[in-house]
Amino acid sequence: MLSGKKLLCCGILRHELEHLLGDQNFNITYLDAALHVDFDKLAQSVTADLRDMGDGYNPVVIGNQCHPEMEQMVAKYGGRVIRAKSCIEMLMGEKMAELDAEAKTFYLTSGWLENWRQIFREGLGWDAIDARQNFGYYDRILLLDTGIIPIDDIDLLEFYDYAQVPVEIVSVDLNNLRQLLDQLLGG
Numbered sequence: 001m002l003s004g005k006k007l008l009c010c011g012i013l014r015h016e017l018e019h020l021l022g023d024q025n026f027n028i029t030y031l032d033a034a035l036h037v038d039f040d041k042l043a044q045s046v047t048a049d050l051r052d053m054g055d056g057y058n059p060v061v062i063g064n065q066c067h068p069e070m071e072q073m074v075a076k077y078g079g080r081v082i083r084a085k086s087c088i089e090m091l092m093g094e095k096m097a098e099l100d101a102e103a104k105t106f107y108l109t110s111g112w113l114e115n116w117r118q119i120f121r122e123g124l125g126w127d128a129i130d131a132r133q134n135f136g137y138y139d140r141i142l143l144l145d146t147g148i149i150p151i152d153d154i155d156l157l158e159f160y161d162y163a164q165v166p167v168e169i170v171s172v173d174l175n176n177l178r179q180l181l182d183q184l185l186g187g
Contacts, residue, residue: 012111037123050077093176
């Protein structure tokens with residue numbers, strides 16, 4: 001195992017975490033981005049990865065509502081989960097409540113956009129009809145753009161075609177995620 005501090009993270013936030021942590025000496029293990037659609041597989045992966053990380057304090061950057069027993073699972077291995085319900089809340093913080101008050105909103109990150117086929121088609125098994133039924137509840141989809149990686153227009157158009165709900169791009173900074181990481185990592 002590499003030396004340095006250990007961190008277990010959801011792959012959805014890979015780009016944002018690598019940007020924020022930069023050249024700090026972290027040994028980061030990323031979970032597959034689509035695991036949250038299957039509680040059993042997510043639990044197996046989290047516990048196996050934490051067991052592999054070994055003894056000591058193991059911080060985990062996964063929403064505490066991505067699995068109903070996330071905090072208890074992580075605590076068994078000496079870890080602590082970041083103080084946020086989801087990756088969206090990690091990025092948005094309190095601004096999420098304001099946007100939710102405007103319309104029924106589904107949120108995407110760049111990581112979600114990169115992995116939408118794996119999450120929705122493969123993980124959930126949604127065909128186009130399932131997607132339209134499930135996304136049809138929402139008035140809009142907001143894609144949170146941190147500016148770290150370019151948004152692929154083709155992926156965006158293909159996701160819109162799949163969901164059939166207007167997609168708006170909203171710029172967000174990393175301040176909320178940075179604060180949550182500082183709290184988690186003791187920085």
